Amino acid sequence: xxxxxxxxxDFLLYAMGAWAAVGVGGVLYAMYKTWEPLxxxxxQATVSFDLSTVEPGQIKVVSWRGKPVFVLRRTPDMVQCxxxxxxxxxxxxxxxxxxxxxxxxxxxxxxxxxCPCHGGEYDACxxxxxxxxxxxxxxxxxxxxxxxxxxxEEGNEYKQMxxxxxxx
Numbered sequence: 001x002x003x004x005x006x007x008x009x010d011f012l013l014y015a016m017g018a019w020a021a022v023g024v025g026g027v028l029y030a031m032y033k034t035w036e037p038l039x040x041x042x043x044q045a046t047v048s049f050d051l052s053t054v055e056p057g058q059i060k061v062v063s064w065r066g067k068p069v070f071v072l073r074r075t076p077d078m079v080q081c082x083x084x085x086x087x088x089x090x091x092x093x094x095x096x097x098x099x100x101x102x103x104x105x106x107x108x109x110x111x112x113x114x115c116p117c118h119g120g121e122y123d124a125c126x127x128x129x130x131x132x133x134x135x136x137x138x139x140x141x142x143x144x145x146x147x148x149x150x151x152x153e154e155g156n157e158y159k160q161m162x163x164x165x166x167x168x
Contacts, residue, residue: 046152048145051090059106061095064151068095068103069140070113071149074124078111081125083166084136086157087144093126093137104137113137139167 006014047064054060054073062069072091074080086092095103097115104113104122112129113122120131127136143155154162161167 046150048148048150050148051087052147054090056089057108062151064140069093069151070095070106070126070137072106072124078124081123081127083164084125084127084139084161086142086149090149091125092139092142092149092151094140096138097133098128098135098137099131099133136166141167 047062047069049060049062049071051071051073054071056073057075057078059070059072062071070091070093074085074089074091081091082088084091097104097117097120099115099120100117102115102117104115104120106112107114111124113126115121115131115133118132120133121129122133122137123129125136126139128134139158139161140151141154142158143150143153144157158167
C-alpha cells in the first residue's frame with residue numbers, strides 16, 4: 001500500500017473536491033450572515049427602563065436608537081402637564097431639539113431644558129417656551145408595564161397622546 005502512487009487523475013479529483021468544499025463552506029457562511037439581523041434592525045430594538053429608579057426632580061438619560069431619551073420625574077413645584085405625562089409624574093421625551101437637532105441641557109435651578117445652539121427653552125413637560133424651536137420635544141413610542149417603560153412599542157398611553165396630536 002505504501003508503494004501505491006496517486007494517479008494524476010485522482011489528484012485532480014481530490015483537489016477539485018477540496019475546492020468544492022471550500023466553495024460550499026463560503027456559500028453556507030454567506031447564507032448564515034444574511035440570517036443575522038442588519039445593524040439598522042438591531043438599532044430599532046426596544047429598550048426597557050425601570051421608572052422607579054428615578055428620584056423626584058431627577059433626570060435620567062436612556063439611549064434608544066442611538067438617540068438620548070430624557071426621563072424626568074417631576075416634582076409638585078414643576079409645571080404640570082397631564083396630556084404629556086407618563087404615569088402622571090414622568091416626562092419622557094427625545095433629547096433632541098426640534099429646531100436644529102442639538103441636545104438640550106437640563107437646568108435644575110430653572111426647571112427647564114435649555115438648547116445651547118440657539119437659546120431655545122423647553123419646560124419640564126418638554127413644551128417649547130422660548131426661542132426658535134418650532135414644536136415641543138418629541139415623545140418616543142412607549143408602553144408601560146408596571147413600573148417599567150418599554151421604548152419602541154406603542155402602548156395605550158402613547159396611542160392616546162397620538163390621537164390628541166401630542167406626538168409626531
